[in-house]
Amino acid sequence: MTEPHPIGLSIRNGSKIYPGTQALKNVDFDLRMGAVNVLVGENGAGKSTLMKVIAGVEQLNGGTIELDGKQVVFADKADATRNGVGIVFQELNLFPNLTVAENIFVGHEKTLGGIHIDGQAQRTAAAALMKRLEQNIDPDTPLGNLRIGQQQIVEIAKALAEDARILILDEPTSALSATEVEVLFRVINDLKKQGVGIVYISHRLEELIRIGDYITVLRDGVITGSRSMQGVDIPWIVANMIGSASKEFPKTVEHDLGGEVFRVEDICLPSPAGGYAVNHMSLSVREGEIVGLYGLMGAGRSELLECIMAQHPNSSGRLFISGKPVKEKSVSGRIRRGLALIPEDRKRDGLVQIMTIRENLTLSSLYDFTRGFHLSLKAEAAKAAEFVKRMAIKIASPEHPVSSLSGGNQQKVVIGKALMTKPRILLMDEPSRGIDIGAKAEIFRTMRHLAADGLGILFVTSDLEEVLALSDRILVMANGKLTGQFPAGANAADVVSAATPNLNRVETL
Incomplete structure (x- = not known):
């Protein structure tokens, strides 16, 4: 009797270390074909890191990856793509100034004789993909003209265009309407019937229970639960996500x-x-x-x-x-x-990376250091030094660029900047x-x-x-x-x- 969902890819003793943190610790993961493999965990649990390893974006520091029973090392994303692995990232990787068709085929363009890009063939294929995804989007539309949910659909079409045998979906429904989610689920069921192995990451637990065939739970880089989805409920997921040890x-x-x-x-x-x-x-x-x-x-x-x-x-x-x-x-x-806000994305919304630590700290409070038309650099530097001490920010000099700090110390700068506004x-x-x-x-x-x-x-x-x-x-x-x-x-x-x-x-x- 053949296994209904054979293991297509497996990771054994997978470890990934970044400076200051171990994102994955001796992870054993099996990806089953013709099934939806759900991956769940809190922010920072290691889900995206594990998927980046499978997609060739990151490499393991220890452990092995097997594809169809043979040990492989994906040198980069293109190498993983050649081996049939596609990924739809949570952060959209698209070009707003290119058309929908150009975005779908960027990096693997259809050509005439290997020399000229065959625009007509790309438009025809893109139109077929849009029809499959039940979207009335013209392939010649500039991507920047689409709303974010439609851009997410284009990102999914881009992965489908590469005929991936393994498809990783990282928070694919975060920007989709309820109708678009239903379309995506129909496409996923279609892909399952074709034998595609799907990894599905989402924070929406009701989605996971509805669509998943197998579930893997990650906590702090360790797999805490792995089983068939049959009989899984929200309390089981929560217990494995947060554990008993606080x-x-x-x-x-x-x-x-x-x-x-x-x-x-x-x-x-x-x-x-x-x-x-x-x-x-x-x-x-x-x-x-x-x-x-x-x-x-x-x-x-x-x-x-x-x-x-x-x-x-x-x-x-x-x-x-x-x-x-x-x-x-x-x-x-x-x-x-x-009112003061510490934004979610500190690099984009909280800091100016090319400016110094001092300048970032005082950015929202410059009015306090102005004397007439002039900025008192002495008063500004004194206040910045006070907040560096108060927030225990580890720095060599307040005149160094804020980009030189670790993530935790950059976050302290953002908090210090907010607190300086009283x-x-x-x-x-x-x-x-x-x-x-x-x-x-x-x-x-x-x-x-x-x-x-x-x-x-x-x-x-x-x-x-x-x-x-x-x-x-x-x-x-x-x-x-x-x-x-x-x-x-x-x-x-x-x-x-x-x-x-x-x-x-x-x-x-």
Whole structure:
């Protein structure tokens, strides 16, 4: 009797080490053909690293990869592609100034006699792919004219065009509408029947249970669970994702909470895909309170913080600081009123990489160091030195470029820059993203001390343990709405259940 889903690729004792962190620790992974192999874990668990190894983007420091029973080493992505491995990255790798057809065939163009690009053949093939994906997109459309969900579809078409035997989908539905998700699932079922082995990464647990045939759970670079999807439920996934042993997070600094310092009412942000990215959200924060905002990717948490910071002119709703309405419509106006944001992507939105550590720290507070028309460099340098010491930023000189610092120290610079504006409310979007466990503990200690000094903190995280260990109160978002509110010490399964409302209950209006 033949195995219905034979193992096409396997990794044994796979290890991957980056400076300061081990992303994968002796991982054994089997990828089964003609099936959806679901990969789940918290941010930083090692999922994307494992997929990059399979796709040839990264190489293992130890261990072996076998393809069809033969040991292989993929030198690069092109080598993996030649061996039938395709990947759709979470971050889109597309060219906005090229057409849809040109994007689909970039790097493996159809040619006439190996010399000239056969544009007509590419357009015909691209049109067939769009039809297969049930999209009415003209292959000659410049990619930059498409909305993000359609661009995601083009990224998937690009992988399909390479006739991959193994297809890796990293958060493929994060930008898709419900209709587009259904189309993708139909395509996945079609590929399964053709014997393609699919690896599917998603934070949306209801998707995983619906579409998966096999599941592998990663935690801190180690596989904690691997089995057939039959009988798997959300509590099993959560237990393997977070485990029983808690990470070393700082315990609560006991202090009394003050009165309400911040309130938002009825925040709405229209979504390009239709409906709302933020759907009538209301919440409040007290002085000295750390409020954790938990949810899965695409829940609308980051968009809510951006609305609060006036980054979406088309958003609506009301804001109050200490009971007084916030009328300012600009980012600088909101900073002056006492709001500060630590953005999720510190490199893109939080820092200017070519500027010095000093310049980055004082960037939002330059008005404090101006004397008439002149900037007092002495006062600026003194304040920067004070915050370097206060935030325990490890530097050789404040005049070095901020890009020379480790991820954890760059994050401390972003936090220091925000604190220099003397905020009343600190908004933190994934404050521990991409930093090692030691730097995390330091940043969480800082959050505790700031709260003890009376600062109100609203922080977004996808890390269940973080939200449970740090929050005085937990709010949960799904599909742009508030779907749950829990006190400190809440049950992990209840919090996850509120983040996946479609699977567990009919949402009450």
